[in-house]
Amino acid sequence: MLNIQGIHKSFGSLQVINNLSFEVKEGEFVAIIGPSGSGKSTLFQLIGGISTLDGGAILLDEEDIQLKRGTIGYMPQQPCLLPWRTILENVTIVEELQQQPHIEQAQAWLEKVGLAQFENAYPNALSGGMQQRVSFIRAIVSDKPILCLDEPFSALDEFTRLEMQAWLLSIWEQHRKSILFVTHNIEEALFLADRILVLTKRPATIKEEMIVPFERPRSEGIRHSAKFYALKQQLFNYLKEEKDDAYVD
Numbered sequence: 417m418l419n420i421q422g423i424h425k426s427f428g429s430l431q432v433i434n435n436l437s438f439e440v441k442e443g444e445f446v447a448i449i450g451p452s453g454s455g456k457s458t459l460f461q462l463i464g465g466i467s468t469l470d471g472g473a474i475l476l477d478e479e480d481i482q483l484k485r486g487t488i489g490y491m492p493q494q495p496c497l498l499p500w501r502t503i504l505e506n507v508t509i510v511e512e513l514q515q516q517p518h519i520e521q522a523q524a525w526l527e528k529v530g531l532a533q534f535e536n537a538y539p540n541a542l543s544g545g546m547q548q549r550v551s552f553i554r555a556i557v558s559d560k561p562i563l564c565l566d567e568p569f570s571a572l573d574e575f576t577r578l579e580m581q582a583w584l585l586s587i588w589e590q591h592r593k594s595i596l597f598v599t600h601n602i603e604e605a606l607f608l609a610d611r612i613l614v615l616t617k618r619p620a621t622i623k624e625e626m627i628v629p630f631e632r633p634r635s636e637g638i639r640h641s642a643k644f645y646a647l648k649q650q651l652f653n654y655l656k657e658e659k660d661d662a663y664v665d
């Protein structure tokens with residue numbers, strides 16, 4: 417479905433991505449982890465068509481989507497809800513920009529995730545976790561073939577973060593949209609993903625790929641299993657090898 421083929425990106429003399437290739441299959445949940453500054457957000461900007469490639473190609477269903485906007489659903493680190501629009505109006509904004517808002521579908525989603533009574537409220541009436549749910553629903557309702565989630569839970573407190581991970585899984589396991597998920601949190605990647613890609617330090621390329629062996633639907637219990645601890649340690653060691661002493665710019 418999403419096929420990243422040998423892409424390169426530099427900002428002036430700073431080489432950020434070097435010959436990076438991977439794919440995300442239909443219905444797959446892929447997490448990306450890597451050192452700070454290794455180019456994860458840059459990668460999303462390239463996939464989202466708001467930054468130009470220096471080389472390589474990005475294909476979605478075999479179509480080149482370089483510099484093509486609006487082909488992916490995107491959920492940023494902050495919910496980015498417009499404070500002057502109601503929750504329902506925030507959820508439908510992407511489709512509204514494309515002149516085809518599906519109000520009933522948006523309402524059905526808000527109902528499904530227990531936010532129906534807030535559809536006419538404004539974002540400031542909602543907690544951080546609730547705002548992130550709205551942000552995710554907005555990405556789903558935009559009805560794109562793949563969702564790119566850029567550290568969506570990193571600004572939340574630990575308890576809410578764990579709650580949101582379980583919530584995201586319960587929604588995703590029903591619908592299985594392809595997801596590409598960037599996180600700094602090893603445990604989060606292990607709990608959520610089918611496959612984890614570990615990036616090298618900058619310039620980023622794939623250092624390791626881990627197939628996550630836990631069956632679905634996943635329960636909280638796997639976090640306490642010996643296997644989970646062992647894989648967590650393995651990922652930690654990969655990241656440690658890439659630790660930042662190479663960034664001397």
Ligand SMILES: Nc1ncnc2c1ncn2[C@@H]1O[C@H](COP(=O)(O)OP(=O)(O)OP(=O)(O)O)[C@@H](O)[C@H]1O
Pocket residue numbers: 427430432450451452453454455456457458459
């Ligand atoms: N528009 C830009 N112009 C110049 N340099 C940039 C630009 N965008 C990003 N960079 C640089 O590219 C490198 C990678 O940045 P990016 O934000 O993609 O990393 P990241 O892996 O997402 O970092 P973090 O994990 O800390 O969020 C950084 O050194 C950053 O300063």
